[in-house]
Amino acid sequence: MLRSGARRFVGYNLLLLAGGTVVLLMIVSAAFVFSSRSLLHATESLKAARVDRLVLEFISDLVDAETAQRGFVITRNEAYLAPYETATGEFATDSDDLRLRAAEVDEGRAIPPGPVDELIALGKEKMKLVSHNLEEFRAGNLDEVRLVIASDRGRVLMEEIRQKGAAIRDTAAAVRIARAAAMRESASLLTTMISLGVAMIVVLTTGAALVIIRHLKEIDDARNELVDINQELESRVRDRTEAVMRTNDELQRYAYIVSHDLRAPLVNIMGFTSELETSAEQISAYVRKTADDPSDPERAEVLLAVDQDIPEALGFIRSSMKRMDSLINEILKLSRAGRRVLEPLPVDMQALVTECADSIRQRFAEAGAEVRIEGRLPDVVSDRSALQQIFTNLLDNASKYLKEGRPGEIVVRGRLERGMAIFEVEDNGRGVAESDFERIFELFRRAGVQDRPGEGIGLAHTRMLSRRLGGDVTVKSDGESGTTFVVAVARDLGLRMGRNEA
Amino acid sequence: MSKDPKPVAILMIEDDEGHARLIEKNIRRAGVTNEIIPFRDGTSAVNYLLGSDNSGRNAIGRPSLVLLDLNLPDMTGIDILSRLKANEHTKSTPVIVLTTTDDAREIQRCYDLGANVYITKPLNYDSFANAIRQLGLFLSVMQIPEPD
Numbered sequence: 001m002l003r004s005g006a007r008r009f010v011g012y013n014l015l016l017l018a019g020g021t022v023v024l025l026m027i028v029s030a031a032f033v034f035s036s037r038s039l040l041h042a043t044e045s046l047k048a049a050r051v052d053r054l055v056l057e058f059i060s061d062l063v064d065a066e067t068a069q070r071g072f073v074i075t076r077n078e079a080y081l082a083p084y085e086t087a088t089g090e091f092a093t094d095s096d097d098l099r100l101r102a103a104e105v106d107e108g109r110a111i112p113p114g115p116v117d118e119l120i121a122l123g124k125e126k127m128k129l130v131s132h133n134l135e136e137f138r139a140g141n142l143d144e145v146r147l148v149i150a151s152d153r154g155r156v157l158m159e160e161i162r163q164k165g166a167a168i169r170d171t172a173a174a175v176r177i178a179r180a181a182a183m184r185e186s187a188s189l190l191t192t193m194i195s196l197g198v199a200m201i202v203v204l205t206t207g208a209a210l211v212i213i214r215h216l217k218e219i220d221d222a223r224n225e226l227v228d229i230n231q232e233l234e235s236r237v238r239d240r241t242e243a244v245m246r247t248n249d250e251l252q253r254y255a256y257i258v259s260h261d262l263r264a265p266l267v268n269i270m271g272f273t274s275e276l277e278t279s280a281e282q283i284s285a286y287v288r289k290t291a292d293d294p295s296d297p298e299r300a301e302v303l304l305a306v307d308q309d310i311p312e313a314l315g316f317i318r319s320s321m322k323r324m325d326s327l328i329n330e331i332l333k334l335s336r337a338g339r340r341v342l343e344p345l346p347v348d349m350q351a352l353v354t355e356c357a358d359s360i361r362q363r364f365a366e367a368g369a370e371v372r373i374e375g376r377l378p379d380v381v382s383d384r385s386a387l388q389q390i391f392t393n394l395l396d397n398a399s400k401y402l403k404e405g406r407p408g409e410i411v412v413r414g415r416l417e418r419g420m421a422i423f424e425v426e427d428n429g430r431g432v433a434e435s436d437f438e439r440i441f442e443l444f445r446r447a448g449v450q451d452r453p454g455e456g457i458g459l460a461h462t463r464m465l466s467r468r469l470g471g472d473v474t475v476k477s478d479g480e481s482g483t484t485f486v487v488a489v490a491r492d493l494g495l496r497m498g499r500n501e502a
Numbered sequence: 503m504s505k506d507p508k509p510v511a512i513l514m515i516e517d518d519e520g521h522a523r524l525i526e527k528n529i530r531r532a533g534v535t536n537e538i539i540p541f542r543d544g545t546s547a548v549n550y551l552l553g554s555d556n557s558g559r560n561a562i563g564r565p566s567l568v569l570l571d572l573n574l575p576d577m578t579g580i581d582i583l584s585r586l587k588a589n590e591h592t593k594s595t596p597v598i599v600l601t602t603t604d605d606a607r608e609i610q611r612c613y614d615l616g617a618n619v620y621i622t623k624p625l626n627y628d629s630f631a632n633a634i635r636q637l638g639l640f641l642s643v644m645q646i647p648e649p650d
Contacts, residue, residue: 260573263602267623267630268520274627275527336605 009215016208020201027197034190041179041186047105048175054098055165055172058119061091062126062161066154069130073137073145084134091127095120102168110175111168119164126157248338255335259328266321266328273317280310327444330457334443338464342383344494349377349421352384353412356391363399369408369427371395377414380421381492386465390473391425393458394485398427400452401483420471421491428482437475462487470496511564512538515547515582516571516600521623525569525600528631532638539566544577548585551592558591565595570617572601572608580611587616598637 068084071077099120102111129148136144148154284306291299350373357364357371364371380387395410402408406428414423432440436447443460459473462485466473470490477483490496512529516522522540529538541547551568553560568586572579579599586592598619599612609620619640621633 260603263623264518264521264573267602268518268524270627271524271630272520274631275524332603332605 006215009211009218012211013208016204016211020204020208023197023200023204027194030190030193030197034186034193037186038183041183044106045176045179045183047101048110048172048179051098051101051105051111052169052172052176054094054101055119055169058091058094058098058123059161059165061087061094062123062158065091065127065130066158069134072134088127088131091123095123105172105175111171115164115168119161119168122157122161122164126154126161129154129157252335252338255331255338259332259335262324262328266325269317270321273314273321277311277314280306280314284310326455330455331443334457334461334464337386337389337461338468340385342386342468342493342497344381344492344497345384346381347379347384347387349379349387349414349423352387353377353391353423356388356395357412359392360396360399363396364408364410367399367402367408369399369402369410371410371412374411374413377412377423378416378421378491380489381494382421382469382489383493386469387489390462390465390469390487391423393462394425394487397458397485398425398429398483400454402427402429416491419491420488423487423489424484425487426482426484430483431479431481432475432477432483433479434477437477440475441473469493509565510536511566512536512569513541513547513551513566514538514569515541515544515574515579516569517542517574518571521571521600524630525634528634529638531631532635534638544574544579544582548577548582551582551586551595552589558589561591561595568595568597570597570599572599572603572612580615583612583615583617 064087065084068080068082068087071080072084099113099116102108102116103113105111133145133148136142136148287302287306291302293299353373391412395412398410399408409428411426412423413426414421416422432447439445440447441459441463442456444456445460446454446456463473466487466489470493471488473485473487475483475485512534514522514525516525519542522542526538526540539550541550551561551566552558570579570582574582579601583597583599586595586597593616596618597616598621599617600621600623601608602623604622612620619637621637623630
């Protein structure tokens with residue numbers, strides 16, 4: 001998904017690109033059109049020029065033939081007859097050429113065939129007249145030759161030929177001029193179009209540049225905004241972390257003080273209970289010695305009091321004190337574990353879990369249970385001793401709460417997920433009811449049938465440790481076929497702690 | 503040992519009356535007859551030990567042994583310990599720390615500051631009484647240097 005700004009940017013740029021492409025295509029096709037038109041104009045112009053040249057050559061052939069004939073007549077030198085022969089030969093080809101080429105100009109529309117044919121016919125007549133004169137002269141009919149020349153027919157014919165030729169040449173010239181003009185117009189149109197295209201490309205490029213600049217500015221603004229947000233977020237995370245750490249510190253201090261200060265009155269209760277016991281024994285001995293009248297109704301009551309009631313009361317006080325002492329000791333232990341400075345180091349989890357399982361192998365053997373590591377556990381950078389505590393607690397728990405008559409099977413597996421290492425300890429034991437999912441992690445709370453020794457400390461400890469390692473522990477169970485504890489810890493605790501310190 | 507040394511006074515700095523009573527009882531049971539001077543707070547104990555001028559000169563010629571509880575209402579036992587050990591007249595006075603905690607770091611801190619003995623007040627009264635009685639035996643053989 002693109003942001004709306006980025007979408008707009010791409011849209012604008014595509015539009016500009018399309019515009020540029022269209023303009024370029026227009027310029028290129030215009031260049032094609034104009035150049036092919038120029039080619040046509042040039043070709044037609046060349047054809048007209050060829051017609052012009054052919055007209056001149058046609059006339060020159062006639063002049064050559066007549067000149068050669070006159071030279072021979074005057075000098076009677078046979079050598080003059082060679083140019084004559086050449087001229088008549090060329091006249092034939094040039095006539096054919098002229099007819100052909102004239103028809104090609106503008107596909108015959110520019111120079112009508114009529115005048116050309118007339119010209120050629122006149123030329124042929126002139127040629128025939130020259131050859132007639134030559135033959136008469138050779139035959140010795142000089143009078144006849146003289147008559148022909150005197151008739152002025154040759155000169156008139158030639159004059160007509162020149163006029164007709166000039167007319168055709170004028171037509172050809174007109175074609176050339178028209179074509180040249182068209183070429184000039186074409187070229188200037190092309191120039192105009194190219195200039196316009198260039199101007200448009202400049203406009204489009206400027207537009208694209210503006211769009212890019214604006215987009216860059218938007219990106220820059222967005223980045224600055226992001227930096228601000230990040231800084232704010234960082235400071236918020238820092239504040240939050242500090243608050244959490246303060247709360248944690250306070251809790252630890254609180255637990256420490258409570259356990260510390262709770263002990264002081266207990267010392268007194270225990271101490272004076274002992275003093276009381278000693279005194280009670282003395283009183284008991286004295287009462288036994290002095291109250292020797294069995295008929296005294298108070299004697300039985302006093303004896304009952306010193307022999308049973310007082311020792312019973314003292315016994316309850318003592319056992320309650322012991323229980324309280326052990327609870328306080330557990331709180332103290334937890335508080336100490338919570339205050340311990342964590343040492344993030346690379347930990348080979350496969351080896352660590354194997355070690356933990358080995359350390360309570362005896363218990364597994366007694367319970368008839370087996371522990372298996374499924375696949376390879378991911379390694380982490382974390383606090384070794386906390387991890388040991390966590391896995392020993394979980395494995396110990398799994399071995400403790402197996403289902404009667406079902407061979408215990410405990411599986412440990414692990415995976416990495418978004419900077420966290422997630423481990424599962426799954427057993428096929430008696431399970432945990434869903435209503436107890438949170439309760440079991442609370443201090444001094446236990447769930448299910450209370451047939452196993454325990455203070456309700458292990459899971460509270462495990463939760464506290466896994467939270468300190470940047471994660472948590474949760475439980476999954478259907479309440480009968482087994483329990484899975486899911487422990488998440490930061491994959492790299494050093495990184496996390498470093499970030500919090502920063 | 504040329505002259506007859508003055509009897510050693512036991513200065514008991516303990517805010518908990520019950521603890522004070524139990525300690526005294528057990529010291530007496532151990533056969534120790536030295537005078538026990540009780541203090542219920544840190545200020546009065548420090549005043550007695552170092553004098554109102556804080557010089558510690560009034561400790562001269564007055565051999566004593568301090569039983570110190572770490573949790574006091576007005577100051578910590580650690581403060582008293584460091585002040586005693588910092589004063590040239592009282593620094594050789596033996597200090598026995600008595601407290602409810604067995605926190606290893608706290609114990610280490612007391613020894614670092616110059617505490618001579620550290621006794622945890624256990625909830626098991628027998629072991630507590632035992633520890634105090636042993637302290638009594640220890641007192642009876644201990645040579646306490648006279649401050650000068």
